[in-house]
Amino acid sequence: MGRGGRQQVAARVPSRRAQLEELGTGRRRGGPRLNKLSFSDFRQSLRHHGRLRLRWFDWRRRAAVFSRSNEPGALRRIYVINLDRRPDRWQRVRRELDRFRDRHGERLSGIARRFSAVDARYLEAAPDPTVLVPRFTLADQLTVDPNPLLRIDDEARAREIRMTKQEVAVALSHIEVWKLIANGDVSCALVLEDDVFMTYGFARDLETTWSSLTPTGADQPDFDLLYLAFDEVGNASATQDRDQARKLRQPGIWEAAAYVLSRDGARKLLDATPVYGPIDLWLNMQFGRLRAFTAARPLIEQRIDEPSTNSYSVMPVLAQLGVITREKPLLPRTKRLHGPVVAVGDQGSGLTALAGALSMLGYSCCSDLDRLPAVEQSRLLRGERGRLFNAYVNIGSLSFEALEQIGKASRSARFITTSADQVLPPTVRDRVLRLTPEVKDKWAALSEFLDIDYPAFPYPTDRDLGRRALSQRAPLKSARKLTELKSDRGPWILRPRRDWSGIALDRDPASPASLVRVDWAAGDTLENAAWRLRDDTFPSNMALFRPANVRQLRGQALLTLRHEQTPVRALTSGAIASTASYRYGRFKAEIRPSGVPGLITGMFLHRNGPRQEIDVEFIGKDPSKMLVNVFYNPGPEGTKLEYGYRGTPTLVDLGFDATADFHTYEIDWLPNTIRWLIDGEVVYERMTWDPTPIPNRPLQFNLNLWHSRSSELAGTLASAALPASASLRSIEILRNAGSASDELVDLVGASPAGHS
Known part of the structure; x- marks a missing residue:
């Protein structure tokens, strides 16, 4: 069934703070540090899974702060920011909410509203500059998260950092939810990202926090912004009482995965736009105009066991400046893929781009050859183990008869054609995807066909190479040990x-x-x-x-x-x-x-x-x-x-x-x-x-x-x-001439002297 490449590339991207802690804040190879870092990851994962399991032993399931009725002091709305392509996360958040009941015994999912998140994959144009400016400075980063190795000086203020597309999409999603709250019919709402869970003691401690923010004789808590999920950094002051909410007067809080925002707070934030930089960073800069608080401890946490495609723009900058002093090994995490995948089509129909796309999904893809090496072809046709590859694109030796033989030898085989009129064996017609140039969203078609997650990357646009001829490898004249x-x-x-x-x-x-x-x-x-x-x-x-x-x-x-x-x-x-x-x-x-x-x-x-x-x-x-x-x-x-x-x-x-x-x-x-x-x-x-x-x-x-x-x-x-x-x-x-980065023209050089 081929080598161990039948897997889809995935990666867990921890929070910005977690990445800095893993990498150290004090090129390429780290040798003996690998085991130490792996053990650190293991301990973090073990603690996380412990908290996930512990929450099931929380007997307090009545979250009296919530109510769907129009009652004084009630939290009546929950917005969940969720991508259209991740209905599984939406269902998981609903199940998490349904562990709790409101003050009248109703499930919390009854007051949850799904917000269709802005998807970074479809962001083409720059955001409206009156809403979001997709850049910030190193000084902004250090204001929230000071580092003893760096100073806030003119150089830091001048060093601009461009937001990643993922950061832009997250920010735009939160801003749109703020608009719903500012113009809505509830006095405040809980905003959740779709990768969170409620920790042990959530209902009890939220009620205590809520009460501490409600003045004597008042019906409504007095705040604009209340963080329920957060990482403490910088100058955030510790709470004096473990049951009391903490007033935020200075920057020093990461995360925007779970927070309660009042209608007045939403209006204040919108009045302060445009947002500059990642949403959690910019919120810190608004503490002076907001009545902002955190709970005494994080009542909601983000899951770290969920593959993520988030990308933090500040990390490469900190690495270049020397703040990151350890290099965490970045190796693919993978899952099984369907295969082998065989793709055929006409020249100019996108075969080379398809080969690149399959590679990006984690396939070991052999492509654009007049024939396969003999041993590889034999094993593929017979459905035998020991193959080097699990995807084959535009291979001349894979004829109509060969495709039929592959289909019979391997029931897990999948076939793709990039040409509308390509004739394929009738025995494989139920395992065929027609990915012609007319298909607009090729990732969507591939994802559904191969039963994989929709990738976070742009689909490749490489021009077709055509079938290249195999030859014998000539020995070097000057062999070295x-x-x-x-x-x-x-x-x-x-x-x-x-x-x-x-x-x-x-x-x-x-x-x-x-x-x-x-x-x-x-x-x-x-x-x-x-x-x-x-x-x-x-x-x-x-x-x-x-x-x-x-x-x-x-x-x-x-x-x-x-x-x-x-x-x-x-x-x-x-x-x-x-x-x-x-x-x-x-x-x-x-x-x-x-x-x-x-x-x-x-x-x-x-x-x-x-x-x-x-x-x-x-x-x-x-x-x-x-x-x-x-x-x-x-x-x-x-x-x-x-x-x-x-x-x-x-x-x-x-x-x-x-x-x-x-x-x-x-x-x-x-x-x-x-x-x-x-x-x-x-x-x-x-x-x-x-x-x-x-x-x-x-x-x-x-x-x-x-x-x-x-x-x-x-x-x-x-x-x-x-x-x-x-x-x-x-x-x-x-x-x-023309092969510099502005013109990607291949240089095809002559064989140098000394090579036969």
């Missing part, structure tokens, strides 16, 4: 097998004449339109990059790592990056790496959203080897697939000490192949699915010197050897 290191596991990484070395395709087409060179040589200035000096960091890097640590001296550029105390790191170093991103090309540099244990000299191509990366790294503890690596996540621009912890690393034995002299190191990145060269000689290469697909999105070229948090990877830092430097004599990018 290789050591395969432990890789990540996931749907886009094939497990090692002796009979598999990737998919070799006919030679990439010859290079066009219009090649453009982007280069730097000693003596030229590095800070120009093509290059920039980095002033950020990443979680696994124990040094902060600073432009001052890149110096040009005696015919070379030095990247220097030194002891220098900053608010976020005790070390600083140097890094260079291209200002543009490129899709395919030759990327080379003359480098003499640092040989100090604990340091890594890097030359690599990288992007996020989706994360893709091609690496050359020199490990200071063993300068006789070069580490090469590839990270791959599928999807079009903006796809929040960032999986990868170890990647797919391989150590290449150099046969010399890289720190003794300069050598030219090169990444030759082609649509079907990646080759690594030293002084013009190919020393290592990877083909498609060897073990990952070839990265296919624009990447930025980087060179840096950094200290890894993982001593397992880089060795223990030899502090006495600092300052230490890596030296550069030249950098060169050879790309196709």
Whole structure:
């Protein structure tokens, strides 16, 4: 039935506060920290499930605060913000509410109203600027959640952060509910997101909180906003009495998953619009104009066991600034998928885009070939185990007869055609989806057909590649000793097998004449339109990059790592990056790496959203080897697939000490192949699915010197050897004209010398 890739990618995204706690607030690999972080996650999950179970032992089910009758002081309305595509969550919230009865013994779901949430997947235009401005500043973030490593200064006030589409959709949903309350017939309403549960003691403690906010002799509680779900951060003052509500005078509260909003409070919030930034952050800024309170403790909590597609815009910024000091391994969580899936159709009907979509759903998808490798085809036709893939798109050897045989051999097989007039075997007609170009919402059709959740990502729009011809893989002329290191596991990484070395395709087409060179040589200035000096960091890097640590001296550029105390790191170093991103090309540099244990000299191509990366790294503890690596996540621009912890690393034995002299190191990145060269000689290469697909999105070229948090990877830092430097004599990018990030034109380069 194939390999363990028959699974749908999913991920639990914890709250913003939980993410910061997991990652620490003090690049890529973390080695021994994996077990520690996993244990932390286990304890958090165990406590959460304990609270979920404990609530069933709560005997107090009469929530006297609620009533459907028009009575003084009653909470008469509940709004549940719920996506149209998640009726399961709406039903679950109704069941949760029905654990309780109002003051007259009626189920709470009787006063619940479902609000159709704004869906981030369909947000195309920018929001109305009179309602929501989709940006905020680092200073806003620090006002709510101060960090001892950062200051609220002019730089923080000037650093703008763009909201994610998910944050925009959440904010717009809450604003629309405020309008319902402001213009409604009830004095206040409980607003819930659809992933919450009521904790043990909910009914009892809500009644106590409600009473504490009702002045003597008054019929109605006196507040504008009452948080029932919240995370305390910043300057929020502790309650003096565990039974009393707490008045909020300063920012310091995260979450907007459950709160009671009065009619007056809703009108005040709407009068204060436009909202700036995420909704829970902006609400903190309104405490001065609102009578805002929290319960003495969170009476409602968000579930953490529910797969989420939320995305927090501030997290990458905090990582770059060095506030996040640990990197939590981000690996796919998956569930079983139907399959194998076989897709056929005419050229130009969207087959390559469909292959990308299936990959984004978590399939290991083999596509756009004239034929399958013989062993894979045989196992597919016979319905045998041991297949490498579980989705096959536009494969020439899968004829009408082959499709019929697959359908008979595997009752779980699914078939997709992208052409309206495609003839398929009658024996599989009850397992066919016609996904023609006329289908407007292809995700909806795929989701229903494959019985999966509707994805949060944009559907790919790649043009069809056509069927590419398989060929024999030629041996390298200069074979080096290789050591395969432990890789990540996931749907886009094939497990090692002796009979598999990737998919070799006919030679990439010859290079066009219009090649453009982007280069730097000693003596030229590095800070120009093509290059920039980095002033950020990443979680696994124990040094902060600073432009001052890149110096040009005696015919070379030095990247220097030194002891220098900053608010976020005790070390600083140097890094260079291209200002543009490129899709395919030759990327080379003359480098003499640092040989100090604990340091890594890097030359690599990288992007996020989706994360893709091609690496050359020199490990200071063993300068006789070069580490090469590839990270791959599928999807079009903006796809929040960032999986990868170890990647797919391989150590290449150099046969010399890289720190003794300069050598030219090169990444030759082609649509079907990646080759690594030293002084013009190919020393290592990877083909498609060897073990990952070839990265296919624009990447930025980087060179840096950094200290890894993982001593397992880089060795223990030899502090006495600092300052230490890596030296550069030249950098060169050879790309196709128009292949920079603004024009995604493939560069198809000629085979370099030394490869047969």
